[in-house]
Amino acid sequence: MAPVPISSIKVGQIDDVQELRKSRPKTIPERYVRDIAERPTLEKLPPTLPMQIPVIDLSKLDETNTDQSQKELSKLAASCQDWGFFQVINHGIDTELLKTIEKVAMEFFMLALEEKQKYPMLPGTVQGYGQAFVFSEDQKLDWCNMLALGVEPFFIRNPKLWPTNPAKFSETLETYSTNIRKLCKNLLRFIAMTLGLSQDTFNEMFGVAVQAVRMNYYPPCPRPDLVLGLSPHSDGSALTVLQQSTGSSVGLQILKDNKWIPVQPIQNALIINIGDTIEVLTNGKYKSVEHRAVTHKKKDRLSIVTFYAPSYEIDICPLPELIDVNQPCMYRRYNHGEYSKHYISNKLEGKKTLEFAKIQTKLSS
Numbered sequence: 001m002a003p004v005p006i007s008s009i010k011v012g013q014i015d016d017v018q019e020l021r022k023s024r025p026k027t028i029p030e031r032y033v034r035d036i037a038e039r040p041t042l043e044k045l046p047p048t049l050p051m052q053i054p055v056i057d058l059s060k061l062d063e064t065n066t067d068q069s070q071k072e073l074s075k076l077a078a079s080c081q082d083w084g085f086f087q088v089i090n091h092g093i094d095t096e097l098l099k100t101i102e103k104v105a106m107e108f109f110m111l112a113l114e115e116k117q118k119y120p121m122l123p124g125t126v127q128g129y130g131q132a133f134v135f136s137e138d139q140k141l142d143w144c145n146m147l148a149l150g151v152e153p154f155f156i157r158n159p160k161l162w163p164t165n166p167a168k169f170s171e172t173l174e175t176y177s178t179n180i181r182k183l184c185k186n187l188l189r190f191i192a193m194t195l196g197l198s199q200d201t202f203n204e205m206f207g208v209a210v211q212a213v214r215m216n217y218y219p220p221c222p223r224p225d226l227v228l229g230l231s232p233h234s235d236g237s238a239l240t241v242l243q244q245s246t247g248s249s250v251g252l253q254i255l256k257d258n259k260w261i262p263v264q265p266i267q268n269a270l271i272i273n274i275g276d277t278i279e280v281l282t283n284g285k286y287k288s289v290e291h292r293a294v295t296h297k298k299k300d301r302l303s304i305v306t307f308y309a310p311s312y313e314i315d316i317c318p319l320p321e322l323i324d325v326n327q328p329c330m331y332r333r334y335n336h337g338e339y340s341k342h343y344i345s346n347k348l349e350g351k352k353t354l355e356f357a358k359i360q361t362k363l364s365s
């Protein structure tokens with residue numbers, strides 16, 4: 001989340017979507033209207049519930065080598081391989097803390113615009129309040145307001161961008177981040193086990209892990225059929241932990257077998273997804289799956305998203321244990337800091353950023 005020194009970017013007029021909505025417009029500005037191919041299909045719920053991302057019970061994984069823990073580990077392996085997304089329950093994070101972070105985040109977004117603009121996300125940067133990943137005047141905009149903050153290591157923080165209002169904001173975010181960090185470390189331990197690797201496989205790489213938090217607020221939208229809350233993308237992290245507000249409408253969708261599948265919220269569960277770094281480290285065995293957010297005509301939605309990534313200095317390449325004749329090396333070695341810079345200097349566009357690391361194989365004619 002280090003700022004990108006891009007001084008010449010012209011992003012044009014970026015309206016604040018909460019302000020736009022205040023006048024209860026029937027139509028929406030052209031810059032939010034997606035091309036037809038990109039528009040979400042907001043089907044009514046079919047008679048049978050659509051496919052669901054797997055749910056992993058973390059308390060079962062914590063048991064030492066019981067039948068139950070082995071079964072849950074296999075389920076985790078299948079989730080990472082077939083879905084790249086899963087929800088975790090019994091994750092050990094106090095539900096009061098989940099409620100408190102949701103409360104302070106919501107209080108922040110409900111402040112007057114002038115107050116929120118004391119923490120501006122400047123063009124070309126990804127921290128503060130505003131819209132990230134906008135790089136040109138003709139780029140379509142997301143129906144979303146964001147507050148994004150670098151948390152760890154300390155040098156990526158920009159203390160001026162940490163809201164002092166609501167008063168408990170910083171303190172809560174600090175405690176929340178410490179808890180999510182522990183969860184990520186545990187998840188990486190379990191993920192290593194699903195690959196038949198030592199539990200410590202990822203320890204060194206994530207010694208001074210980079211952690212950033214993005215809070216996304218999606219106000220109701222008069223034309224949810226025309227806009228996207230958040231453009232399709234994969235995450236540049238190793239793991240992402242996503243908390244959505246209680247009672248939130250379905251908003252997150254993931255691309256599976258070329259179809260957008262909605263993720264149904266489960267109370268107090270956290271959604272985990274594999275980011276680009278784990279895709280590379282596992283040589284493509286575990287995929288970082290494309291996802292997006294859609295909006296709702298009447299309901300708003302808040303998501304609190306933590307990105308957990310290796311230290312910037314680390315070089316990333318597929319683990320040798322996951323390369324063989326049947327699965328040749330698919331990604332080149334690269335520096336993670338370079339990848340982060342590349343990720344945040346491009347608009348969100350499906351899995352395009354990962355082209356950076358792909359080894360191009362020549363197609364034989």
Ligand SMILES: O=C(O)CCC(=O)C(=O)O
Pocket residue numbers: 214216230235242251252253291292293302303305
């Ligand atoms: O709000 C959501 O459900 C999606 C958020 C997301 O994908 C992100 O912030 O990277």
Ligand SMILES: [Fe+2]
Pocket residue numbers: 233234235240291
């Ligand atoms: Fe994401």
